[in-house]
Amino acid sequence: WRGEFPTDDVVTHAIGELRRAFGDDPRTAAYIRTIPRVGYALVAAVEQSPTAAVMTTAESETSDNPERPPGKPAAFRRTTRWAMLAVAVAFALIAALRFWPGDSRPVGGESPARYAGVEDRSVRQAAGDAGANAPREVPVSYLRGQEQLPNASPDGSLVAYSAQPDPAGPRRVYIQAMDGGTPRPVSTVDVDSEAAPVFSADGRRLVFQRVRGEQCRFVIASVLGGSEQEIGSCSPHVITHVDWAPDSRSLLVPMVSADSPPHLVLHLWHLADSRVEPLRYPTDADSNDVQARYSPDGSRIAFRRGVMPNSDLFVMDADGSNQKQLTRFGGAIPGFDWSSDGRWLLFPSDHDGGMRLWRVDTRSGELTPTAVRNVEWPDAARLRDVLVFTRGEASSEVVEMDVDGAADAAPRLLSQSSRGDSLPAYAPDGERIAFVSWRRGEAGMFVRDASGVRLLSLHGEAEMDKPVWSPDGRQLAYVVNNGTGRLFVADVAAARARDISPDGYSASRPVFSADGKALIFGAREPDSRHADLWRLDLASGAMTRLTDRGGMYPQRLPDGDLVFLESNAGEHWRRLGNDGDVADLGLEGVGFWNRDAWQVTDTGMVALISSEPFGLYRHRWDGGGWQLMEPLGYERLGDVQFSLSPDGRRLAVTNVREWTGDVFRIEGAL
Numbered sequence: 001w002r003g004e005f006p007t008d009d010v011v012t013h014a015i016g017e018l019r020r021a022f023g024d025d026p027r028t029a030a031y032i033r034t035i036p037r038v039g040y041a042l043v044a045a046v047e048q049s050p051t052a053a054v055m056t057t058a059e060s061e062t063s064d065n066p067e068r069p070p071g072k073p074a075a076f077r078r079t080t081r082w083a084m085l086a087v088a089v090a091f092a093l094i095a096a097l098r099f100w101p102g103d104s105r106p107v108g109g110e111s112p113a114r115y116a117g118v119e120d121r122s123v124r125q126a127a128g129d130a131g132a133n134a135p136r137e138v139p140v141s142y143l144r145g146q147e148q149l150p151n152a153s154p155d156g157s158l159v160a161y162s163a164q165p166d167p168a169g170p171r172r173v174y175i176q177a178m179d180g181g182t183p184r185p186v187s188t189v190d191v192d193s194e195a196a197p198v199f200s201a202d203g204r205r206l207v208f209q210r211v212r213g214e215q216c217r218f219v220i221a222s223v224l225g226g227s228e229q230e231i232g233s234c235s236p237h238v239i240t241h242v243d244w245a246p247d248s249r250s251l252l253v254p255m256v257s258a259d260s261p262p263h264l265v266l267h268l269w270h271l272a273d274s275r276v277e278p279l280r281y282p283t284d285a286d287s288n289d290v291q292a293r294y295s296p297d298g299s300r301i302a303f304r305r306g307v308m309p310n311s312d313l314f315v316m317d318a319d320g321s322n323q324k325q326l327t328r329f330g331g332a333i334p335g336f337d338w339s340s341d342g343r344w345l346l347f348p349s350d351h352d353g354g355m356r357l358w359r360v361d362t363r364s365g366e367l368t369p370t371a372v373r374n375v376e377w378p379d380a381a382r383l384r385d386v387l388v389f390t391r392g393e394a395s396s397e398v399v400e401m402d403v404d405g406a407a408d409a410a411p412r413l414l415s416q417s418s419r420g421d422s423l424p425a426y427a428p429d430g431e432r433i434a435f436v437s438w439r440r441g442e443a444g445m446f447v448r449d450a451s452g453v454r455l456l457s458l459h460g461e462a463e464m465d466k467p468v469w470s471p472d473g474r475q476l477a478y479v480v481n482n483g484t485g486r487l488f489v490a491d492v493a494a495a496r497a498r499d500i501s502p503d504g505y506s507a508s509r510p511v512f513s514a515d516g517k518a519l520i521f522g523a524r525e526p527d528s529r530h531a532d533l534w535r536l537d538l539a540s541g542a543m544t545r546l547t548d549r550g551g552m553y554p555q556r557l558p559d560g561d562l563v564f565l566e567s568n569a570g571e572h573w574r575r576l577g578n579d580g581d582v583a584d585l586g587l588e589g590v591g592f593w594n595r596d597a598w599q600v601t602d603t604g605m606v607a608l609i610s611s612e613p614f615g616l617y618r619h620r621w622d623g624g625g626w627q628l629m630e631p632l633g634y635e636r637l638g639d640v641q642f643s644l645s646p647d648g649r650r651l652a653v654t655n656v657r658e659w660t661g662d663v664f665r666i667e668g669a670l
Helices: 008-022 057-062 074-089 112-116 122-127
Strands: 032-035 039-042 137-139 148-152 158-163 172-177 180-185 193-199 205-212 215-222 228-234 250-256 264-270 275-278 289-294 300-305 312-317 344-349 356-361 367-373 376-380 386-402 412-416 421-426 433-437 444-449 452-458 475-481 485-491 496-499 506-512 518-524 532-537 543-545 552-556 562-567 571-576 582-584 598-600 604-609 615-620 627-631 650-667
Touching: 008 032, 008 039, 148 376, 148 386, 158 193, 158 205, 158 650, 172 193, 172 205, 205 228, 250 289, 264 289, 312 344, 344 376, 412 421, 412 433, 412 444, 421 650, 444 475, 452 485, 452 496, 475 506, 485 506, 485 518, 506 552, 518 552, 552 598
Parallel strands: 148 193, 386 421
Antiparallel strands: 032 039, 137 650, 148 158, 158 172, 172 180, 193 205, 205 215, 215 228, 250 264, 264 275, 289 300, 300 312, 344 356, 356 367, 376 386, 386 412, 386 650, 421 433, 433 444, 444 452, 475 485, 485 496, 506 518, 518 532, 532 543, 552 562, 562 571, 571 582, 598 604, 604 615, 615 627
């Protein structure tokens, strides 16, 4: 670098290239040893080559070298110095990334708490991984707070992600060397938040999403820095997953088109003329295609159909032909990517219990678990066997505030543990409150009453949903997800829970019937692409189907009618009468991101609404729009689910004390 000033990132990148050329492992350091906070030392024996001694500087830069590292084209040597400088200088619910602390917008339409680690178990599970053959996981990022949605450069030398190291500052997109170095923001312009960076196929540009207020824009920035362009609008409420076409001239984007309302289908966005056209391929009128990735050679496209927790993976040729479904479990899949050889899809899923990394053969459909657990949003380099992913956690507590129209300076603490409390639910008497906690080292259901906190049940490493009280306050119903959604009913006085799950169904959020003798819940039948509402008689176990066009998240009105969501995408709010008639509620303001952030009352509905200000709003059945009840600070809201006391005067929510999460990498084939 004669006459130039290389930054730490440039040096780190160059050292990484040398180590790869030598085949050197940093852990054993046969050639280059890292000296912490100082630099690097060449530790290999050195011999002076007579041939090398007579080479001039000019010759070394221009002559062909038959011993250059295999796989690197001749052009690489001529551009390496500038490429190194270029890459070095560059770098998952509340609007303005306002609906989620630290810009955890719902990614791909997923609920925040479940996939952001609110239950504070990620590190514990990872430490307890019994897989003796688990690959070595190396921390990549180290900033304060939660790093999200990492993306590896095609050659695996760099990683980009979003982070908010200053809690008072915005979330920005950063880039750093894969093997270490100082993270650098891609831009320093005034923003509320940036997220979801993706390297172009040629490694020269990044596309990401930028939010200012209620406006979201896609931005393309040069990896060299200094040059960027806003190319079009995006949703400020959810992350839109995009991928670059193999020629780096187009983007593959899920969006709604005139041909497919109101569902998301894949489109090609041509950057030269801003033309957007739908990709021609078989779609599903009842599902959304929310994320797609080109194979390393660009010949095929894999995509995720269905928002979580009802996602499956599909693959097809790049022209949309020869579509094939690879998975059929309809579970949570927070991200996926191709292996570098194009044979496998690597993805995290909880379909057999806890979240772990799986691989599926794109030709045979063979599904294989790996020993890597608690992985979210994996991304693989195209030209190197390296996989990056995030692993996060949060310490949370249950707090209560008065609904009086004024923001509470200090909400009252209802429960606290170092391992995370969340998902509160008031009892009908308004005095007791049930919640989920990991205070015993595993997921458990607890009740707080005048005498203190009591344990009702423990459920291991499973995911637990928000509890629902029976009308008489004697029982709790809830779902435990350990691969499939299992229904449990707990006797509160006896502190005893029983599994009442009907065989062959995966259940979601239940509600008791008005007489307490049945549960109504959303459930999928085997091989079904969507859930419907079902009624389970608690005495006989008889199942009765209530809807046939979709149904989930039911809540009961005082007259026994049900309000429910017809689509997991946050669409079509319906009212199901006792006579079986279904009416469209036509609600505005409740949709995709807050589809689970509402509660019915005697006179209407209350919901978290992303408006100005953000807060709890009321909608009356007898007319009128949404009226503000209570402004809320979104920064520490750990889950969009809440509980309003029966008298409507108190609100219980999950409060996050601290969000943490880092980017990790795994080297080698999985």
